[in-house]
Amino acid sequence: MSASASSTARIDSLDVLRGFAILGILVMNIQAFSMVSQAYLNPTLGESLTGSDFWLWAIAHVGFDSKFLALFAALFGAGMVVMAERSEADGAGPWRQHTRRMAILALIGMVHAYGIWYGDILFIYAVVGMVAFTFRRASIHRLLALAALFYAVPVVMGLAMTGLFLIMPGPGYEATVAAYWQPPAEAIAAQHDAYRSGWLGQMAQRVPDAATMHLLALPTEEGWRVLGLMLAGMAALKGGLLTGAWPLRRYVRTGVLSAAFGLPLVIAGILFNQATGWEMTTSLYLGTLFNHLGAPLVTLAWVCGALIVLKQGLWAPLLARLRAIGRTALSCYLLTSLLATTVFYGHGLGLFGRVDRIDQILIVLGVWTVLLVVAPAWLRRFEMGPVEWLWRWGVKGEQPALRRQAAPIL
Numbered sequence: 001m002s003a004s005a006s007s008t009a010r011i012d013s014l015d016v017l018r019g020f021a022i023l024g025i026l027v028m029n030i031q032a033f034s035m036v037s038q039a040y041l042n043p044t045l046g047e048s049l050t051g052s053d054f055w056l057w058a059i060a061h062v063g064f065d066s067k068f069l070a071l072f073a074a075l076f077g078a079g080m081v082v083m084a085e086r087s088e089a090d091g092a093g094p095w096r097q098h099t100r101r102m103a104i105l106a107l108i109g110m111v112h113a114y115g116i117w118y119g120d121i122l123f124i125y126a127v128v129g130m131v132a133f134t135f136r137r138a139s140i141h142r143l144l145a146l147a148a149l150f151y152a153v154p155v156v157m158g159l160a161m162t163g164l165f166l167i168m169p170g171p172g173y174e175a176t177v178a179a180y181w182q183p184p185a186e187a188i189a190a191q192h193d194a195y196r197s198g199w200l201g202q203m204a205q206r207v208p209d210a211a212t213m214h215l216l217a218l219p220t221e222e223g224w225r226v227l228g229l230m231l232a233g234m235a236a237l238k239g240g241l242l243t244g245a246w247p248l249r250r251y252v253r254t255g256v257l258s259a260a261f262g263l264p265l266v267i268a269g270i271l272f273n274q275a276t277g278w279e280m281t282t283s284l285y286l287g288t289l290f291n292h293l294g295a296p297l298v299t300l301a302w303v304c305g306a307l308i309v310l311k312q313g314l315w316a317p318l319l320a321r322l323r324a325i326g327r328t329a330l331s332c333y334l335l336t337s338l339l340a341t342t343v344f345y346g347h348g349l350g351l352f353g354r355v356d357r358i359d360q361i362l363i364v365l366g367v368w369t370v371l372l373v374v375a376p377a378w379l380r381r382f383e384m385g386p387v388e389w390l391w392r393w394g395v396k397g398e399q400p401a402l403r404r405q406a407a408p409i410l
């Protein structure tokens with residue numbers, strides 16, 4: 001089905017899912033906000049990972065790690081199809097508008113990555129989005145085949161890097177461990193000092209951390225993963241999955257089967273890493289492949305569950321708030337970073353490296369509450385989020401209306 005032929009309810013489903021993704025992403029991102037960068041990959045860094053620490057991490061890993069980033073990337077791909085069809089319906093050139101959208105998004109991402117938080121995904125989405133857009137007219141089968149092909153690249157990379165670790169000379173291996181897996185105490189202290197300092201003092205750590213994402217992760221792993229997910233999102237839109245067009249029974253069956261295959265695969269990765277003692281040789285790449293392969297299935301289960309709730313008309317007040325977050329997703333994503341860095345970095349409370357996993361979850365709940373309150377309140381008065389307004393202004397070349405003229409829908 002063409003995206004332009006979708007009903008308002010089906011477009012609303014994309015907004016609900018987008019809002020759901022914004023909240024879910026924070027469950028894992030909170031670790032990157034609050035802990036040294038290596039701790040995201042190596043959860044044993046600086047702690048025993050036993051008792052409640054282990055279970056909190058394990059629940060987050062199984063249910064959220066890469067799952068909502070996958071959903072966000074898939075929705076981004078679906079959104080490209082929708083925007084292209086709207087551009088064509090308006091008589092505008094879709095390539096011209098898409099190029100401007102991605103260029104402005106890349107600029108926003110650069111400001112975010114190097115000025116606020118190194119874990120930005122916007123720049124990566126902008127770069128990969130230029131490639132993904134070329135496939136927007138492909139059939140569902142071709143999109144899925146290409147998605148699987150691109151998504152497999154990090155698997156090949158992971159296997160190759162694991163083999164490299166096995167033959168790497170001792171000094172080189174130890175240097176890699178210190179850089180990416182188990183940094184020495186003085187390196188950890190330096191990260192603490194940098195992020196607990198003022199904004200300018202943070203730059204010494206934030207700039208190299210962001211550059212590592214853009215120069216290393218983007219071309220070798222993350223870019224391929226995101227490209228595959230964007231194409232899968234295009235296929236999911238065209239096939240009616242994301243629009244709520246499937247019968248309820250199909251969503252139930254697909255969700256159950258996806259969870260039944262995906263969850264054991266992700267859990268197997270935890271058991272593998274535990275059994276191998278979280279050594280870098282086995283865990284940095286090989287140990288993450290379980291989650292890499294299982295994450296899309298768990299994501300699909302989340303999507304089916306959310307759309308079942310939407311189709312059944314359940315939890316309408318919560319869905320309305322999620323829809324508001326989805327309609328202001330870019331602004332809410334950046335607001336999340338502003339709130340989290342204010343809590344953890346030195347220009348705010350300076351809690352970086354001082355918060356355990358229980359407190360991290362409490363902070364997540366606090367940020368969720370802010371977004372669930374602020375987004376609907378904003379849309380009662382305005383047509384779109386503030387950053388969306390700037391983005392659209394840059395793309396269209398004329399200032400769009402911001403203040404809501406008619407009675408609000410929310």
